[in-house]
Structure formats: C-alpha cells, structure tokens
Amino acid sequence: MSIKQKVKNLIVDSGAFILRSPIQDYGENIFTISDVVGEIKDESTREALQVLPYELKYREPTEDDVKFVANFAKRTGDFNQLSVTDIRLLALVVRLEKEINNGINLKEAPAQLQVLPTKSVGQNNKVMAIRDMEFFGYDVKNKHQIKKDDNQNELSNDERENKNMQTQESNDQTRSESNKLGNDIASDEENNDYDDSDLIGEDEGWITKENCEEVRRKLMGIKFEDEDDIPVNVACITGDYAMQNVLLQMGLNVISPRDGLHIRQTRQFVLRCYACCKINPPTANQFCKFCGNMKTLKRVSVTVNQDGTTKVHINFNKPINIRGTKYSLPMPRPGRHANNPILCEDQQVPQQRKSKLAVLEKKQLTIKSILNDPDYLVRSNPFSVNDVYSRASRVTTHQRKVINPNETRKPTGNRKKKNRHI
Structure with missing residues (x-):
C-alpha cells in the first residue's frame, strides 16, 4: 500500500544514505547536517551523494x-x-518541530521512573532480602503463602485419591459410548466429502504477495492511508536504536531506513554496580557512588509495571569483563610528571605544567609583539630557543602504556616466553 501523503520535512541520518533507502519516497523537504555527511567514508556512498535525485538541504541546530x-x-x-553528531541531528529535529508545529508533540521530560533503592543488611533481614529479590525481577513468596500452599497440598492429596476412584468408573462408561459414536461418524464420512475451505484456516498470520508490502511498511513504522489521515510534518529516518528511543520518548515521529530496524517499545536505562548491587542514576560516571569502585557499572533497562512498581532487567548470562585483573597494579610514583592509574574519583592528578621559560616565550610571541618587534626575524633562525636548563626540561612525560594481560599473544616455542608479560 502506498502512503497517502509524504512527510513534509524529513531529517536524514547517515544510515539512510549508506543503506540507499528511497528517501525521496518518504519526504518532500529533506534536511540533514554537515556532520552527517562527514561521517560517510566509503567512496560509493559519497559518489551517490553527488547525484541525488532530490535536493538535500543543510541546517544547523541551535x-x-x-x-x-x-x-x-x-x-x-x-x-x-549517542555521539556528538547524533545529538546535533536530534537537536535539528527538535528545532523543526518547534518551528512548524510550535512544539505541540514535543515532551520536555521522559516518563518518571522511581527506582526502589536496595536495602542494607540489618534488622528484618529476611523481609529485606525478599524485597530485593522482587526488585530484581524474581518471584518470591512469603512464609504465610508457603504455609498455605503446604496445607493445600496435603488436602489436595486426599482429594486426588477419591477422584481417581471416581474417574476409573466413569472411564468405563465413556468408552462404550465413544465406540457407538465412532461407528456413526464413520458412516457419515463415506457419504459426505470434505471441503478444503473448512480445513485451511485464514491467512492472517502468513506473509503473501498481497500483504508483503503492508508487512514491510509496518516494520518500518510507516502509517497507511486507512490508519491515520493526519499529515506528518516532521519526522526523522534513522536506524540507530538509541536515537529512536530518544525520539519516541520525545513524542516525535521515526522512520527506519530498512525493514526491521525499528524499535517497538521504548526503554529507560540505569546503571547497576555488580560489586555492591546498588542502582546508580544514568548520569553517573565510571565510578559507583556507593562503593566507589571503578568500571563496575553495567547499563540495565528499567520498566514500570501496571501497579507502579519498577523492575530492573538484568542479563545474568552475560559474563563480567575481568580484563586487566590478572596482574597487580604498579606502585604509585611521586612527582609532577607521574602518570599513575586513576583508581578513585577524587584522586589528585598532576597538572604537568610547562616550565616558566616556555610560558614566557609563548606570551612574548603574540600577534602584537610580532608586529611591533623589529627584531622578530632574528627569532626565526633554525636554532630555536628551547628550555634546557630547568628541571622540568629534563623530565619527559610518558603516557602509561595500557596493556591487556589477558589478550592472546603470538605463539612461540618456549613456554617461558608465553608466560612472560609483555
């Protein structure tokens, strides 16, 4: 089925250009930003951008x-x-939504999620443990429910014995009746013929030639003529799931560049520390706010049930990355040019400033001093002035080489070389 009206203003991401989707069939005025075109590196797509069958307009967000x-x-x-380009492209969608629709469909904030904090171990340990298990998506029963279930099981065992005696007597009666009915049905089958229409059900769940286009456009998130007659003024075509999640929660329209590249449910994410099992806000850094560990935060999705309770979905099958934990950390080194590994959020980092002579030389070489200094040509000699007398000039700053001790190395014949840390 064809769309009744095209999108009046369509904002295009780089994925639509790379996948060669028919953008001219989806939108009238096609916009993008210059950073999106800069992301495209392959020559074939760049050549296709030079001969587009439509006018590509460039705009920049505020x-x-x-x-x-x-x-x-x-x-x-x-x-x-999201990258910087993704955020700028989303900002362009917001700008066009405000200019054309006056921001009617735009939401200022996503739906609020009240994540329940985990309880610390103390009084009423069992009750707190049950709450924590329910919070992480487990179905836990209370003691009263377990006792009731045990009593019901004892009663049900006695009832089952009585029912079994009754069912044996009833089965003998039903067998004789079923034999009579089977003979009558067999005589009717000889006289009557079956119709194929009665055996085969409706083709509602199958993909055929007639509904192939309909299924394809449903996967792309495009509405049809009979579904909605309201014209769409602003939409964005992108295959990035994170961008689609943000756009849909903003209340904006999304079109996928290829079949199936469209999310069906919006999600919100939080950060969970697998060291202390506490929930951190999504704006947290790489350090946990509760235990202070570094790089122990994992991104997990959160959903809200109908009764208002939140549920955190954790993938326990995904292994925890233990890269860099095989060998001990080096001893901390003092000094202004020490590059020690960062282990805590409030760790003091050396500033590694330049020497005073180098700073003074840089201040002197300004535009005004160059124009007003008649002896500036003397400074352009091949023997430039370098600081070789101060202590800072003797110490060179070396970046700490990050090595993964668990990575696979080139096989050698000697076992000692294999176990040696490079």
Whole structure:
C-alpha cells in the first residue's frame, strides 16, 4: 500500500544514505547536517551523494536545542550511546518541530521512573532480602503463602485419591459410548466429502504477495492511508536504536531506513554496580557512588509495571569483563610528571605544567609583539630557543602504556616466553 501523503520535512541520518533507502519516497523537504555527511567514508556512498535525485538541504541546530537533547538523553540513559553528531541531528529535529508545529508533540521530560533503592543488611533481614529479590525481577513468596500452599497440598492429596476412584468408573462408561459414536461418524464420512475451505484456516498470520508490502511498511513504522489521515510534518529516518528511543520518548515521529530496524517499545536505562548491587542514576560516571569502585557499572533497562512498581532487567548470562585483573597494579610514583592509574574519583592528578621559560616565550610571541618587534626575524633562525636548563626540561612525560594481560599473544616455542608479560 502506498502512503497517502509524504512527510513534509524529513531529517536524514547517515544510515539512510549508506543503506540507499528511497528517501525521496518518504519526504518532500529533506534536511540533514554537515556532520552527517562527514561521517560517510566509503567512496560509493559519497559518489551517490553527488547525484541525488532530490535536493538535500543543510541546517544547523541551535545551542539551546543541543542542551535540551543532551539533558533529555541523560534522563533516558542513552547519553553515553549517542555521539556528538547524533545529538546535533536530534537537536535539528527538535528545532523543526518547534518551528512548524510550535512544539505541540514535543515532551520536555521522559516518563518518571522511581527506582526502589536496595536495602542494607540489618534488622528484618529476611523481609529485606525478599524485597530485593522482587526488585530484581524474581518471584518470591512469603512464609504465610508457603504455609498455605503446604496445607493445600496435603488436602489436595486426599482429594486426588477419591477422584481417581471416581474417574476409573466413569472411564468405563465413556468408552462404550465413544465406540457407538465412532461407528456413526464413520458412516457419515463415506457419504459426505470434505471441503478444503473448512480445513485451511485464514491467512492472517502468513506473509503473501498481497500483504508483503503492508508487512514491510509496518516494520518500518510507516502509517497507511486507512490508519491515520493526519499529515506528518516532521519526522526523522534513522536506524540507530538509541536515537529512536530518544525520539519516541520525545513524542516525535521515526522512520527506519530498512525493514526491521525499528524499535517497538521504548526503554529507560540505569546503571547497576555488580560489586555492591546498588542502582546508580544514568548520569553517573565510571565510578559507583556507593562503593566507589571503578568500571563496575553495567547499563540495565528499567520498566514500570501496571501497579507502579519498577523492575530492573538484568542479563545474568552475560559474563563480567575481568580484563586487566590478572596482574597487580604498579606502585604509585611521586612527582609532577607521574602518570599513575586513576583508581578513585577524587584522586589528585598532576597538572604537568610547562616550565616558566616556555610560558614566557609563548606570551612574548603574540600577534602584537610580532608586529611591533623589529627584531622578530632574528627569532626565526633554525636554532630555536628551547628550555634546557630547568628541571622540568629534563623530565619527559610518558603516557602509561595500557596493556591487556589477558589478550592472546603470538605463539612461540618456549613456554617461558608465553608466560612472560609483555
């Protein structure tokens, strides 16, 4: 089925250009930003952009819209999954929505999720443990429910013995009746013929030639003529799931560039520390706010049930990354140019400033000093002035080489070389 009206203003992501989707069939005025075109690196797509069958318009978002999208993505938990180009493209969608529809469909904040904090071990340990298990998605029964179930099981065992005696007597009667009915049905089958229409059910769940286009457009999130007659003024075509999640929670329209690249349910994410099992807000850094461990936060989705309770969905099958935990950490080194590994959030980091002579030389080489200094040509000699006398000039700053001790190395014949840390 064909769409009744095209989208009047369609904002295009780089995925639609790479997948060569028919963008001209979906929108009238097609917009994008210059950063999206810069993301495309393959030559075939770049050549296709030079001979587009439609006019591609470039616009840039405002700073207020970029801040709005960044704050909105932080609340949904998708901020770390979006690049700068993605945020700027979403900001352009927000800008066109405000200009054309006056921001009627735009939501200022996502739906609020009240995540229940985990309880610390103390009094009423059993009750708190049950609450925590229910919070993480487990079905836990109370003691009273377990006792009731045990009593019901004892009563049900006595009832089952009585029912079994009754069912044996009734089965003998039903067998004789079923034999009579079977003979009558067999005589009717000889006289009557079957119709194929009665045996084969309706083709509602099958994909045929007639409904192939309908199923394809449903997967892409496109509405049909008989579904909605309201024209769509602003929409975005993208295959990025994080961008689609943010757009749908904003109340904006989304079109996928290929079949199946469309999310069906919006989600919000939080950060869970697998060291202390506490829930951190999605705007937290790489350090846990409760235990202070680094790189122990995992991104998990949160849903709200009909009764208002929240449920955190944890994938326990996914293994925890233990990279870099095989060998001990190096001893901390003092000094201004020490590059020690960062282990806590409030760790002091050396500033590694330049020497005073280098800073003074940089201040002197300004535009005004160059224009007003007649002896500036003397400084352009091949023997440039370098600081070789101070202590800072003797110490070179080396970045700590990050090595994965668990990575696979080139096989050698000697076992000692295999176990040696490179």
